Amino acid sequence: MRPVPVPTSDRLSDYLAADAVVDHGHPSIRALAGALRAADGDPVKSAEAAFRFVRDEVDHVIDAADPRVTWRASDVLRERVGICHAKAHLLAALLRAQGIPAGFCYQELSALHGLNAVHLRGKWARLDARGNRTGARGEFSLDEEKLAWPVDFARGERDHPEIHPAPAPVVVDFLMAAEPGPGWYERGLPGTL
Numbered sequence: 001m002r003p004v005p006v007p008t009s010d011r012l013s014d015y016l017a018a019d020a021v022v023d024h025g026h027p028s029i030r031a032l033a034g035a036l037r038a039a040d041g042d043p044v045k046s047a048e049a050a051f052r053f054v055r056d057e058v059d060h061v062i063d064a065a066d067p068r069v070t071w072r073a074s075d076v077l078r079e080r081v082g083i084c085h086a087k088a089h090l091l092a093a094l095l096r097a098q099g100i101p102a103g104f105c106y107q108e109l110s111a112l113h114g115l116n117a118v119h120l121r122g123k124w125a126r127l128d129a130r131g132n133r134t135g136a137r138g139e140f141s142l143d144e145e146k147l148a149w150p151v152d153f154a155r156g157e158r159d160h161p162e163i164h165p166a167p168a169p170v171v172v173d174f175l176m177a178a179e180p181g182p183g184w185y186e187r188g189l190p191g192t193l
Helices: 012-016 027-036 043-058 074-078 084-097 169-177
Strands: 102-108 112-121 123-127
Touching: 027 043, 027 074, 027 084, 043 084, 043 112, 074 084, 084 102, 084 112, 084 169, 112 169
Parallel strands: none
Antiparallel strands: 102 112, 112 123
């Protein structure tokens, strides 16, 4: 059974904040967020456009066999590549730049997998912009959860229900210290929070 997403903060403003990772004040983030904003101002259409951009236009490092390491949202946008966590950082930045609250969620699969939650229509919904290659099936949906990977509880996998306003420190620390090169993500990617 999937957990009900639970925000770790009662203040929606915490899910709009900028920091060194989610640098949504960066000119490139602001420009793209503006370009993705729906003409009629509909935040759902704008969120879906941001989701599709990150899912489809930013390569996942494993799928692309790319040796680069990105972690800051503006760097992910510039390089157009990132691991699931980096892609989640970019999606949060693009949403927050449009005034749409966004947070971070995690699954324990073969390694810690990062995704987002978005607050629209008065409720939270989890979104996974990992990219639909190698069997992943993430889709934009506010009503039915359509994440990239189903959790297999029989294999000991775990779905964390918490929605964090900032990326997990264990993830950021790993990404900041990672050395670029083939298979860099296999060297110490956290397995748990």
